[in-house]
Amino acid sequence: MTARMFLPMDAAAVAVGADDVAAALLAAAPDITLVRTGSRGLFWLEPLLEVETPEGRIGYGPVSAADVPEILAGGANSLRLGLVERLPFLRRQTRLTFSRCGVVDPRSLDDFRAHGGFVGLARALSLGPAGTVDEVAASGLRGRGGAGFPTGIKWKTVAGTVAPQKYIVCNADEGDSGTFSDRMIMEGDPFALIEGMTIAGFSVGATKGYIYIRSEYPHAIAAFADAVRIARAAGYLGANVMDGGFAFDIEVRVGAGAYVCGEETALLDSIEGKRGQVRPKPPLPAHEGLFGKPTVINNVISLATVPTILANGAAAYKDLGMGRSRGTMPIQLAGNVRFGGLFETAFGVTLGELVEDIGGGTSTGRLVRAVQVGGPLGAYFPPALFDTPFDYEAFAARDGLIGHGGIVVFDDRVDMLAQARFAMEFCAIESCGKCTPCRIGSTRGVEVLDRIRRGEKSDANRAVLADLCNTMKFGSLCALGGFTPYPVMSALTHFPEDFAPPPRVAAE
Numbered sequence: 001m002t003a004r005m006f007l008p009m010d011a012a013a014v015a016v017g018a019d020d021v022a023a024a025l026l027a028a029a030p031d032i033t034l035v036r037t038g039s040r041g042l043f044w045l046e047p048l049l050e051v052e053t054p055e056g057r058i059g060y061g062p063v064s065a066a067d068v069p070e071i072l073a074g075g076a077n078s079l080r081l082g083l084v085e086r087l088p089f090l091r092r093q094t095r096l097t098f099s100r101c102g103v104v105d106p107r108s109l110d111d112f113r114a115h116g117g118f119v120g121l122a123r124a125l126s127l128g129p130a131g132t133v134d135e136v137a138a139s140g141l142r143g144r145g146g147a148g149f150p151t152g153i154k155w156k157t158v159a160g161t162v163a164p165q166k167y168i169v170c171n172a173d174e175g176d177s178g179t180f181s182d183r184m185i186m187e188g189d190p191f192a193l194i195e196g197m198t199i200a201g202f203s204v205g206a207t208k209g210y211i212y213i214r215s216e217y218p219h220a221i222a223a224f225a226d227a228v229r230i231a232r233a234a235g236y237l238g239a240n241v242m243d244g245g246f247a248f249d250i251e252v253r254v255g256a257g258a259y260v261c262g263e264e265t266a267l268l269d270s271i272e273g274k275r276g277q278v279r280p281k282p283p284l285p286a287h288e289g290l291f292g293k294p295t296v297i298n299n300v301i302s303l304a305t306v307p308t309i310l311a312n313g314a315a316a317y318k319d320l321g322m323g324r325s326r327g328t329m330p331i332q333l334a335g336n337v338r339f340g341g342l343f344e345t346a347f348g349v350t351l352g353e354l355v356e357d358i359g360g361g362t363s364t365g366r367l368v369r370a371v372q373v374g375g376p377l378g379a380y381f382p383p384a385l386f387d388t389p390f391d392y393e394a395f396a397a398r399d400g401l402i403g404h405g406g407i408v409v410f411d412d413r414v415d416m417l418a419q420a421r422f423a424m425e426f427c428a429i430e431s432c433g434k435c436t437p438c439r440i441g442s443t444r445g446v447e448v449l450d451r452i453r454r455g456e457k458s459d460a461n462r463a464v465l466a467d468l469c470n471t472m473k474f475g476s477l478c479a480l481g482g483f484t485p486y487p488v489m490s491a492l493t494h495f496p497e498d499f500a501p502p503p504r505v506a507a508e
């Protein structure tokens with residue numbers, strides 16, 4: 001058999017045996033061409049092996065090394081999924097940022113170019129720096145790291161600040177629970193991110209970029225560092241990018257495991273070699289950022305989306321979405337969910353469609369009781385609020401946030417008081433210590449929740465908890481202390497029975 005096959009080298013696929021499958025394939029059929037790709041994001045089917053045919057790629061999954069002989073013999077019908085692109089989970093998506101992820105060889109520039117790579121950068125060169133910033137602004141793109149700040153405005157501010165040196169910083173700390181989209185891009189389509197960072201550098205006049213990747217992502221660090229070397233050797237980074245007469249290069253920095261170092265100013269301190277602590281604003285990083293110089297800080301997905309916006313035009317991107325949430329969002333379904341993975345779609349899809357329909361409910365088959373949206377600082381939503389559309393403003397109106405697009409699903413056995421306590425404990429552990437409401441408030445929060453758990457003065461302690469959350473929300477310097485009240489208060493508001501004095505009735 002001299003077929004061409006595709007198998008992810010993505011950390012999620014490797015964790016469930018993709019490397020064993022690769023070894024078994026190459027041992028049994030040394031003649032095949034095995035392309036190691038990123039993941040398509042259908043995690044329940046990993047390792048997902050794809051076999052090239054004249055009709056398209058036929059998928060098999062989840063495959064183990066023991067299944068390899070049968071697949072090579074043309075059998076294994078129980079694992080055969082048909083044409084991968086026709087799988088409903090993929091067909092229902094609008095894949096723009098993730099169009100190449102799981103499709104191309106992430107270390108092949110030829111593959112990248114053959115699938116539309118560098119078209120966006122070429123258009124940026126033809127538009128010029130100011131025209132490129134205008135195009136990004138016109139697309140309506142908002143930062144995908146959590147705060148949803150308009151990317152075009154950020155770039156305009158840095159472009160308009162005069163300085164001998166400016167920087168692009170890519171935030172790849174991806175600390176939110178249940179999120180993995182940054183990792184998937186770095187492992188599955190790293191040249192897209194390099195292209196996006198380069199466009200940002202060209203637009204604002206920055207010659208140097210840093211990417212700050214969390215140390216828990218060894219596969220992403222290796223894949224991205226390889227891609228930087230390959231791009232540099234081919235003239236896509238360096239002194240004269242694409243012969244366009246401008247310089248841009250990228251340096252990889254590895255974090256050390258602090259959630260707060262994902263906050264943009266703590267991240268800058270960390271790159272500068274200091275302990276990661278939040279800086280008061282002003283000055284904005286756009287005016288005085290890394291090493292005191294004007295700096296664009298953007299999330300991986302924000303930057304990796306820019307090439308597709310430039311390639312297809314701002315209007316095409318802006319056409320998608322709802323309200324002020326334009327374009328697509330890579331939503332990550334995690335926790336106790338049947339079809340976990342990455343689902344890129346236009347804003348506006350409801351939470352219920354995502355959890356019950358696309359995600360298929362819980363993997364345990366029990367009822368969904370709560371979902372946490374937006375990472376550890378995001379609110380818990382009960383099914384009664386599943387009509388909430390995925391949109392920054394709609395979530396804010398219900399005291400929630402979409403953050404980096406992570407959804408973590410819990411079934412009817414979840415203890416919401418324990419979840420609230422976890423939020424306070426997480427904040428206490430991860431607090432940078434700079435301000436009192438967060439540093440002290442979170443520890444007091446754990447104590448108050450423990451008193452509620454023991455049934456001590458329940459009403460009075462619930463009132464103290466609400467008061468404490470109010471102080472943290474309005475008195476904290478950054479969103480770690482400021483947003484911890486979201487999971488706590490949403491748990492208390494939507495699941496008051498879990499905060500009642502004992503005995504409480506738990507689900508079977």
Ligand SMILES: Cc1cc2nc3c(=O)[nH]c(=O)nc-3n(C[C@H](O)[C@H](O)[C@H](O)COP(=O)(O)O)c2cc1C
Nearest residue numbers: 143144145171173174175262263264298299302479
């Ligand atoms: C405690 C805390 C942790 C954060 N962690 C991340 C992170 O891991 N990745 C990220 O992109 N943004 C994170 N952010 C948001 C960043 O501060 C910043 O808004 C983002 O990097 C800006 O990029 P964007 O405009 O492209 O979203 C965090 C913010 C806070 C307060």
Ligand code: SF4
Nearest residue numbers: 432434435438478481
């Ligand atoms: S809210 Fe917490 S993490 Fe943020 S600056 Fe204050 S102490 Fe540091």
